[in-house]
Amino acid sequence: MPASSRLPTRVLLICAAIGVASGILGGVAGWLTPVVILAAPFAYGLVLGSHVVPGILAQEVVRLPWVALLAHVLAALVASALAPQWAIRFLGTAVLFGAIQEGVAALTRYRVWQPWRFFVSAVVIGIIVAGVVWFAVDLATLPLWAQIAYLLLAVIGPVAWTALALVVGAGLRRSGVVRTAVRR
Numbered sequence: 161m162p163a164s165s166r167l168p169t170r171v172l173l174i175c176a177a178i179g180v181a182s183g184i185l186g187g188v189a190g191w192l193t194p195v196v197i198l199a200a201p202f203a204y205g206l207v208l209g210s211h212v213v214p215g216i217l218a219q220e221v222v223r224l225p226w227v228a229l230l231a232h233v234l235a236a237l238v239a240s241a242l243a244p245q246w247a248i249r250f251l252g253t254a255v256l257f258g259a260i261q262e263g264v265a266a267l268t269r270y271r272v273w274q275p276w277r278f279f280v281s282a283v284v285i286g287i288i289v290a291g292v293v294w295f296a297v298d299l300a301t302l303p304l305w306a307q308i309a310y311l312l313l314a315v316i317g318p319v320a321w322t323a324l325a326l327v328v329g330a331g332l333r334r335s336g337v338v339r340t341a342v343r344r
Contacts (some may be wrong), residue, residue: 167226174338175218175231182214182231183238186250190243201297202310208289209282209317211235211253213325215261216278220329221338225262225270232258260284275326282322286315 167175189210196207214235215228236254240247264281265272290311294300299310332338 167224167230170338171222171224171227172230174222175227176234178214178217178221178231179234180238182217183235184242185210185213186235186239187242190239190246190250193246197297201299202302202306203313204293204297205286205289205310205314205317206320207317208253208293208314209286209319209321211250211257212261212282212285212318212321214254215258216282216322216325217329217332219261219265220273220278220326221332223270223273225265228261228265229255229258232261256288257285260288278322278326279319282318283315286318289318290314 189207192207193204196204211232214231218227218231232254233251236247236250239250243250261278261281264277264284268277293314294310299307302310
């Protein structure tokens with residue numbers, strides 16, 4: 161692998177810190193999942209949407225290729241330690257969400273970091289989440305209002321978590337966490 165395509169140790173450590181912090185969030189979301197699915201299945205998109213955080217944070221802070229996928233996998237490993245019953249789903253979600261976030265960044269050749277680009281990946285993830293979970297939770301058995309609320313919240317969840325991650329990431333950038341790790 162050429163030296164220019166390797167991630168520096170500083171970037172790996174930043175991704176690890178993001179992975180641990182957002183993995184704790186993912187573990188909590190894992191424990192909340194059965195409660196939400198039983199009590200208010202239409203709100204599950206808000207819980208599942210939290211899993212966009214590692215990639216958004218990593219891309220906002222570091223702004224390099226592969227950091228979203230790396231942060232997602234690390235977060236999935238941490239979440240799996242906290243909620244092992246969801247380990248396979250955490251890893252699958254990490255790869256799917258990380259790949260979508262990396263794909264959107266790759267389409268802009270990793271040169272566009274305006275908020276709209278992050279929200280594009282959030283909406284794509286929300287639409288996929290809506291489709292997959294629709295069948296997994298069998299939302300067709302719910303009243304029409306709950307089905308509509310589910311569809312809206314499945315897209316709003318990743319978008320809201322993306323907005324929060326962008327605010328946190330911008331704060332980390334301002335603090336100087338990545339002063340020498342970011343490509344100019």
